[in-house]
Amino acid sequence: MDEMNPRASLVVLIGDIVDSRISGDRRAVHDAVVAALEGVEALVPSVRGLRITVGDEFQGAYTSLGAALDAALRVRLALSPDVDVRIGVGRGVVTVLDAERGIEDGPGWWAARAAIEHVEAAAERAPTRTLRTGYRAEGRRGSEVDAVNAALLCRDHLVGSLSDRSTRLLRGLMDPRTTQAELAEREGVSASAVSQRVRADGIGAVLAAHELLRGLP
Known part of the structure; x- marks a missing residue:
């Protein structure tokens, strides 16, 4: 976990x-939630630690959009199917008001708040009811933000349409060291059955989209 500058983007x-x-x-x-955040923090380290703040809310800060989106999906999968979460991601300047207490403010946080409010509103509409992740950015071209949100909308639709078993398979395959044969043994099914689900349920597409998104600067 890196030390944050008093004012950084x-x-x-x-x-x-x-x-x-x-x-x-x-x-x-x-x-x-605590266990999920700790597990994701170990895989995708944040600047000050992915942590619960007030009530059911949790927060984290990253040096790249790809890392933030990587962490967002991993938290969701770690908690699924028992706990569903929505996540807003924002890019912008973050000002540290109180380093000891971890109090921060600034356009980055405002953008993330706007993003999660958009997700909440979108989930009330039938065509976008599966949306769980949104993105906003300070000073970025609208077309870039729109492209990321389009990818998130499609990815979240696929993830939100998965059965519990397919969700477990996706979660397992997020670890590149895990093979489909190992997952088949865990699930008590054949390796071919896992392969069929990966293709038919869009798990492979989610993984491919995730790799592209996690590479974003």
Whole structure:
């Protein structure tokens, strides 16, 4: 985890819980989110640590858009299917108001807040009800932001349409060291059945899109 400059341009992430199958047990939800954030932080290190802030909200800051989008998808998959989350990603200047307490402000955070509010509103409409990730950026061309959001809209639709088993397969294949044969053994199915799901359910397309998105500067 790198030390943040008092004023730096970063890509920040704000997430919160949409729905939970275990919402009756708030401690279980909290523990699940903490475990997911810790696991993702180990794989995709952030600047100050991916962490819960207030209530159901969590935040993190990254030096690239690709890293933030990588972390966003991993958090979602780590919590699925029991806990659903929406995430806003924003690029812009971040000002550290209180380093000791981790209090930050600035256009980067405002952009992320605008992005998550857009996701929340879009999910109320039938055509975009599966959207869970949005992006806004300070001082960036609209066409670039629109292109990223178009990719996120399509990716989230595919992810949101997966069965629980296909979601587990996608989560497993996010680790390049995991083979389809290993996943087949975990699921108690044949390797060919896993291969068919990867093709038919769009898992391969999600992985390919993810690789392109995580390479963004």
